[in-house]
Amino acid sequence: MKQYTIGKKAAVIVLHQLCMILMVTGVFATGYAFRHDAHENIDIYTLISLAGLVGSFVSLAYMANVAGRKSEDDYTIYYLPIDKVYSDVMLVIFTLLMVFMGKVISGVKNQHFDYASLIMTAGTFTFLFDMAFIILYQSIVRKIKGNILCTHSLMYKGYELLKRVIEKKDIHTQKTKEIMRIQEALEAISEGALDTTLNVNEFHGQQKKVAEAVNHIRQGLMSSVNESLKNEKLKADLITNVSHDIKTPLTSIVNYVDLLKRENLENENAKYYIHVLEEKSQRLKQLTEDLVETSKITSGNVKLNMQKLDLVELLYQTGGEFNERFESRNLTIVTKIPSEQIFIYADGRQLYRSIENLYTNAAKYALENTRVYVELEKADTKAVFTIKNVSKNELDIVSNGNVDLTERFVRGERSRTTEGSGLGLSIAKNLTHLMGGKFEIKVDGDLFIATITYNII
Known part of the structure; x- marks a missing residue:
């Protein structure tokens, strides 16, 4: 791998300065020869100038290739402290330097130097100007390679500041303000705030029509939601009355x-x-x-008595009550529960009912002579209870596709015709959600997995 050492880069810089001095002094020497009718040396001076010009361009090309890089295979751009200067400021300095150099050259030409003094003066100024030029040139090349020539500039910073000001609503046209108010109303409605309305008299043109449409959408959604709530209440009342x-x-x-x-x-x-x-x-x-x-x-007529509960103790208690039922069907409980206490905030009676439903589900429908896995683990700030069992019959979800087993009257097995109401998992899920927990059912073939998650306190 070819390394671009500091020594190599310095040697090319020195070579470029020598070529520039040759080119400039050759040009001045040619001009001096013309003014003093010394035509015999003009060809030599011209050749020196051309050689310096070619050498300076070749060395510039090499400097452009190695600028910001450490080796031939390393394409990472390494910046120097000078690169912190904004690009437009650097370009202004570069332009002023070129203008000043032009004026100096013009001034030197108008002075009546002897040949040695002219060459010495031209060479000295060329050395100084070229050193500044190389510094600015390589910095610009590094920024171009790193794609920061435009972004690292005062003009771009000003553009970003103006953009942020506009985004923060410090400067908005009337049309923009109206569009943003409509957008905010739509976001509020989408989040469930159906009482959100827009005063259409505050809008103009096309925005006024859009505001009217938003109000119509809100009214339609409210009507649908109210109708749905009414129907749900009627169904709940019907179930309650018939049940009684x-x-x-x-x-x-x-x-x-x-x-x-x-x-x-x-x-x-x-x-x-x-x-x-x-x-x-x-x-x-x-x-x-x-x-x-x-x-x-x-x-929503369930009254909850929320309190601090030890989930570990509740699981040991529930598991002990089901030992006989599991043994009667030759089911082995494999328990993995931490020894330390895990506290959650819930209603003990309702939480017991949710967990009891899952144990009952396993006791009824698990395949005989198999294991039922009960696990409680900490996952960051969550307490995750999981119960797994293999179903004795084919689960209906496998054949019917996306069936939610927690929906009311949905049964997991097609053969469940003599027991079960199809309400146990629905009750467990709804009770869990009412107490701020999360209830999930997963099915993998005949493997049934139920999970209840609560925040740890």
Whole structure:
């Protein structure tokens, strides 16, 4: 790799100065020869000038190639302290230097020097001016290579300042102000502030029409939202009323089934019928209770008693209550819960119900002789509870595509026809969200993964 050492660069600079001195002194010597009719040396002086001109251009080209670089394969641009001077200031200095040099040359030409004094004076001024020229020239080349010639200038800084002033609304035309007010109104509406309105009398021309359209959009959205809320309330009220109406006769059915069980019936068919009645009535009772609970959550009628809770203790308590149910189906719980306390802010009763729903889901639908993984971990400022199990039947989401298992009455398995209301996961999700948590369901083949996340306090 060819290195561009300081010694090589300095040698080229010296060579360029020598060539410039040769060129300028040759030109002055030619002029002196013409004035004093010494024509025999004009060819030599001209040749010296041309040689100096060619040499100066070659050395300038080399300096342009190596400026700001340390080696042939290193394309990083290295700047010097002189490069901190703004480009337009440097160009002004460069221009003034050229003008001053022109005046000096003109002044020297008008002086009556003898030959030796003329050459000495021309060479000295050339050396000084060329040194300044090289410094400015290489700095400009480095900036061009680094693409900062324009951006590192007072004019560009002024342009950026003016742009920032305009963006900060310090200087705006009336049209711009109106457009920005419309944009702010649209952003507010998109974020749910449907009471945002624009006074159309404050707008002009096309902006006035756009403001009117924004108001119409707001009114349409408000009507749709109100209608949707009304329909949702009607559905919630219907569910609540029907559930309450069913509850009274259902309680009687459950009680009478219990009374029949106490009778010493000899008929085996009668015993079987009572068993079926008990099973179906209990399922209907659970469905009715889930419907009432879902209605309360949807309508926001759930009262929360938010307090500081130890999530670790709650999980150990819940897991212990399900040990027998898991063992009855040959399910092994693999628990990974930290030993230290993890505190969150939630309603203990409702949080227990959310977690209980997930344990119940695993106890009912996990494949026998498999493991159920329960894990609690800290993720930065979050407490993440995860429960995983393999489903005993094919999950319906696999065949139906994007099915949200937390929607009401959605069941994960097509074969669930004898138990489950399709409301458990919906209740768990809505309760979690009401308490400021996050509830997620993921399915990978037959692997079912449920996650509840809360902020740690």
